[in-house]
Amino acid sequence: MAIGLQDLKDKVVIVTGSGRGIGKGIAEAFAEVGSKVVISDIDAETAANTAKEIAGKGVETLSAVCDVSNREQVDKLINATVEKFGKIDVVVNNAGITMDGLFIRMKQDQWQKVIDINLTGTFNVTHAAVNVMRKVKSGCIINISSVNALGAPGQANYSATKAGVIGFTKALAKEIAGMGIRVNAIAPGFIETPMTAKIPEKMAEEMIKAIPIGHIGQPLDIAKPILFLASDMASYVTGEVINVNGGLNGV
Ligand SMILES: NC(=O)c1ccc[n+]([C@@H]2O[C@H](COP(=O)([O-])OP(=O)(O)OC[C@H]3O[C@@H](n4cnc5c(N)ncnc54)[C@H](O)[C@@H]3O)[C@@H](O)[C@H]2O)c1
Numbered sequence: 393m394a395i396g397l398q399d400l401k402d403k404v405v406i407v408t409g410s411g412r413g414i415g416k417g418i419a420e421a422f423a424e425v426g427s428k429v430v431i432s433d434i435d436a437e438t439a440a441n442t443a444k445e446i447a448g449k450g451v452e453t454l455s456a457v458c459d460v461s462n463r464e465q466v467d468k469l470i471n472a473t474v475e476k477f478g479k480i481d482v483v484v485n486n487a488g489i490t491m492d493g494l495f496i497r498m499k500q501d502q503w504q505k506v507i508d509i510n511l512t513g514t515f516n517v518t519h520a521a522v523n524v525m526r527k528v529k530s531g532c533i534i535n536i537s538s539v540n541a542l543g544a545p546g547q548a549n550y551s552a553t554k555a556g557v558i559g560f561t562k563a564l565a566k567e568i569a570g571m572g573i574r575v576n577a578i579a580p581g582f583i584e585t586p587m588t589a590k591i592p593e594k595m596a597e598e599m600i601k602a603i604p605i606g607h608i609g610q611p612l613d614i615a616k617p618i619l620f621l622a623s624d625m626a627s628y629v630t631g632e633v634i635n636v637n638g639g640l641n642g643v
Pocket residue numbers: 408409410411412413414415432433434435438458459460461485486487488489509513536537538539579580581582583584585586587588
């Protein structure tokens with residue numbers, strides 16, 4: 393009986409959008425338990441810096457520039473990973489953006505870009521990775537949704553994508569469980585990253601007041617349940633959404 397995260401050692405893990413923020417925290421956590429981590433981001437500089445930092449801890453990494461909304465770039469990311477490491481064990485679909493605005497003023501482009509990155513990006517990376525995983529009848533996909541999948545004013549576009557990610561997770565989990573691939577999601581609450589640094593201070597203070605645990609979360613708070621989902625500890629968990637939000641009402 394294996395209780396713990398030992399099986400994550402030498403697992404090959406792709407984390408999208410891992411140049412900074414939550415993705416970087418997730419990549420660092422996998423490195424901490426000895427996984428081989430692919431740092432992929434649309435931003436070449438942050439991806440390279442994060443990969444360098446992690447490699448400094450003696451872990452094998454690959455830094456890859458990849459816009460998840462571009463299928464050609466995604467295919468390159470998957471091919472480069474297989475070329476370097478020979479397999480893909482875990483994919484964390486973390487890359488995501490906000491382009492907030494009131495619906496009546498929302499531009500078509502503001503809607504489309506968020507859909508393309510948050511939802512189609514998740515499709516692209518998963519679609520390409522599952523094609524590799526199914527051949528060995530093993531794999532694990534973890535998608536990042538949000539507490540705002542429940543609907544947040546000013547985020548009709550973002551909320552639609554994050555609710556979509558949940559439907560996608562649940563449908564795919566049922567479809568590919570027989571291929572030995574588990575699919576789960578994490579719905580973070582309010583986490584301290586460059587994304588949330590854009591929120592005006594007063595509004596952020598009000599948001600923190602509403603968190604029962606009493607403070608904003610850190611990327612590591614999200615990374616820990618992701619390690620659980622990726623490990624054998626969650627071998628019978630699929631199609632699940634874990635709310636990680638300090639007690640806010642979850643999805
Ligand atoms: N921070 C929060 O409070 C919070 C809450 C709920 C959900 N989330 C979700 O967590 C994920 C990470 O958020 P974060 O707060 O770390 O954001 P962030 O903006 O700090 O980091 C996002 C990373 O994704 C990268 N990225 C953006 N577009 C990309 C693309 N097209 N292809 C590849 N990479 C791209 C960025 O370069 C950046 O490195 C997102 O999916 C976000 O929606 C965040």
